[in-house]
Amino acid sequence: MGSVTKKWLFLKVSSAILVPLMLWFAINLASIYDKGFEQVLLFVSSQPSKFLLSLFLIFAYFFSALSISEVFEDYIEDQKIKNAANKSLNIFAIVFPLLIIILIFSL
Amino acid sequence: MENKNPISPHIQIYNWHISSLVSISHRITGIINFFTITLIGIWIASLLLGEQSYQNINLFLSSFLGKFFCLGIIWSFSFQMLSEIRHLFMDLGYGFEQKTTKITGLIVLIGSFPLTVIIFIIGRVLI
Numbered sequence: 001m002g003s004v005t006k007k008w009l010f011l012k013v014s015s016a017i018l019v020p021l022m023l024w025f026a027i028n029l030a031s032i033y034d035k036g037f038e039q040v041l042l043f044v045s046s047q048p049s050k051f052l053l054s055l056f057l058i059f060a061y062f063f064s065a066l067s068i069s070e071v072f073e074d075y076i077e078d079q080k081i082k083n084a085a086n087k088s089l090n091i092f093a094i095v096f097p098l099l100i101i102i103l104i105f106s107l
Numbered sequence: 108m109e110n111k112n113p114i115s116p117h118i119q120i121y122n123w124h125i126s127s128l129v130s131i132s133h134r135i136t137g138i139i140n141f142f143t144i145t146l147i148g149i150w151i152a153s154l155l156l157g158e159q160s161y162q163n164i165n166l167f168l169s170s171f172l173g174k175f176f177c178l179g180i181i182w183s184f185s186f187q188m189l190s191e192i193r194h195l196f197m198d199l200g201y202g203f204e205q206k207t208t209k210i211t212g213l214i215v216l217i218g219s220f221p222l223t224v225i226i227f228i229i230g231r232v233l234i
Contacts, residue, residue: 026230068138
């Protein structure tokens with residue numbers, strides 16, 4: 001399997017997993033966005049929201065990194081700039097959700 | 108070796124169709140969602156910094172602008188979800204007829220608004 005096919009397959013699988021997670025998160029966001037510190041803390045630190053939120057972050061960033069790299073591919077002509085943009089995107093899409101997940105599990 | 112792959116033409120070259128509108132909106136909402144999820148991560152991080160730090164964000168989210176912001180996020184998620192479902196069906200080989208692409212494109216474009224309202228109501232009333 002070629003790397004482009006693999007990328008397409010990863011994009012599709014992550015998309016199929018992300019849709020129900022996104023629906024779950026959007027409903028809960030509507031429920032808690034204006035709530036106080038204690039209520040939001042309770043939501044983030046209790047199960048199953050702790051697990052689902054972590055899963056949502058992993059797949060959201062994985063999917064975003066793959067799909068935004070497609071945008072870079074289509075609109076950035078200079079190969080060096082494209083590579084730098086892709087590397088920065090990939091590093092951020094790994095480090096940031098990892099930090100937030102560690103934080104969620106330490107709450 | 109120099110990359111000879113063509114890059115996408117500027118979006119103003121072609122006439123606008125529903126499919127192109129859905130496609131470009133899908134990309135824009137995808138990028139918006141990337142930044143939105145990052146903001147949500149910062150919101151979660153503010154919980155660790157304590158109640159005082161959280162209060163500043165809560166003050167904004169409790170305002171009219173905060174509600175509008177939250178609805179905007181949910182609309183962007185709704186659009187992405189519907190558009191992704193459309194793409195997944197197309198990947199399975201369905202919905203390539205011109206009439207069908209127009210109809211499904213309209214479902215994504217228009218349907219994202221009632222879906223936003225439904226999600227918001229479920230979140231506020233049922234949970």
